[in-house]
Amino acid sequence: MSKTLTTRNEDYAQWYNDLILKSGLADYSAVRGCMVIKPHGYALWENMRDVLDKMFKDTGHQNAYFPLFVPKSLFEAEEKNAEGFAKECAVVTHYRLKTDPNNKGKLIVDPEAKLEEELVVRPTSEAIIWNTYKGWIQSYRDLPLLINQWANVVRWEMRTRLFLRTAEFLWQEGHTAHATKEEAIIETKKMLDVYATFAEEYMAMPVIKGVKTANERFAGAEDTYCIEALMQDGKALQAGTSHFLGQNFAKAFDVKFMDKANKQEYVWATSWGVSTRLIGALVMAHSDDSGLILPPKLAPIQVVIIPIYKGDDTRSLINDKCANIIQQMQAKGIRVKLDADDSTRSGWKFAEYELKGVPVRIALGARDIENNKAEVARRDTKEKTSLPLDNLCEQIIDLLADIQTNIYNRALQFRDEHITPANTMDELIAILDGKAGFVSAHWDGTSETEEKIKELTKATIRCIPINNVEEAGTCILTGKPSIQRVLFARAY
């Protein structure tokens, strides 16, 4: 099987597509804009999901599930939100098919079965959730209400890209209700921190926490916070968002509570989400021309053991040793796989597991056993070393931790080297066209200026970093006064 990838230098976009397909993360499907997540990709998502789910529960949230369909009248209740999503909604108009009288064996939509009210396939669930919350919240004693749901959503995108932008995707959406504005803002920021922690500690992907400008804000939110990551081609990627929704949805859906002073008040809301897009981010943050590089904490397989047979006489000796190592590793909770398949040779396996991003590979042959050693290769640097078998398990645990740290540091260094200040439009354009990455520049704070810069450069303001240093300056485009630099980048 020829599974060579297009290199990143040749064509970054093609490299990404090749990698996703050939590493077995996902596949195209017969449905326009929709992909199939294959077992390797889904296992990765399950690991991400499990970690996040625990983090949500540790911060007091509970899971629930709301319907896929939203009646149009509910959907349009919060106007800004509805308008924001209107152009990309799939809509169910009928509930039945029938056989085509003019074309045997074919089906047509039954015109008799038109729905009285169209159903919108959720692009996000605020509407149905807030409609439900109305019935759940009467008193301040019912607050805060901290709910998360794991679900699929549909956004009818014109152009799709595996994991980064597909018509249907998997995500989680948290929806919380609070008695006070302050508490809702704290929740918004807390969940942003959860995302940042997850990205950095588990995905080994450094992120910048920030606030979106009005242009980039979630429709219906007062403030949108985000984590922005930088990909190896110098493009930014929004990896997660957390919204302070104010009382917009409470007012639209009439969700009030009685406070301690016996007064009716609207509740304060947040919502926050991350999606399977994180898989795309993970791929582009670390991987190389040989394949995926997965962080050990999330890798579906952390260690693969490949026996090297030579003749039949040492076969059972090697098998016994492998079984022994696997037993020890499993006892320590390492996700380990033995590949003793006789129909492919070791060289093929080496390449295959590199493609799949398995962090550590152990090759074990008669020669190693004789020397009481194993050949250990780490995926991130491709270094091979010979380690003693005696306390192999402990050494591998250390190695996995080292790989996790190393790929984070590597990505961090790349990210930090790609935050460049610019003081003129020419500088901004030169950086974007050259080294790319984030560009830190002064902006006068208006949407018009942001739009204009986007037109001129195709770069958007990714965010205003949280705890940004105040620095007096003049806007890069208009020369008007500015109090701080913001981060521009071309983005996914």
Place this chain on the structure above:
RNA sequence: CGGGAAGUAGCGCAGGCCGGUAGCGCACUUGGUUUGGGACCAAGGGGUCGCAGGUUCGAAUCCUGUCUUCCCGACCA
């Protein structure tokens, strides 16, 4: 929604201009030899050439329509 490209075996492609009973590589099956960086030998199996019409004695090939997918733009997590 605009521009481009492509649909022939599971995957990647050739054949098409010049119509004549469908081919290559990889994968797959069986047997054997192998195994420290994508093994080799031998023998096999698999396709109504995206779909629908049309031209023709005859269509993968020519014509018309249609569907789908990918890439580039505008929109988005």
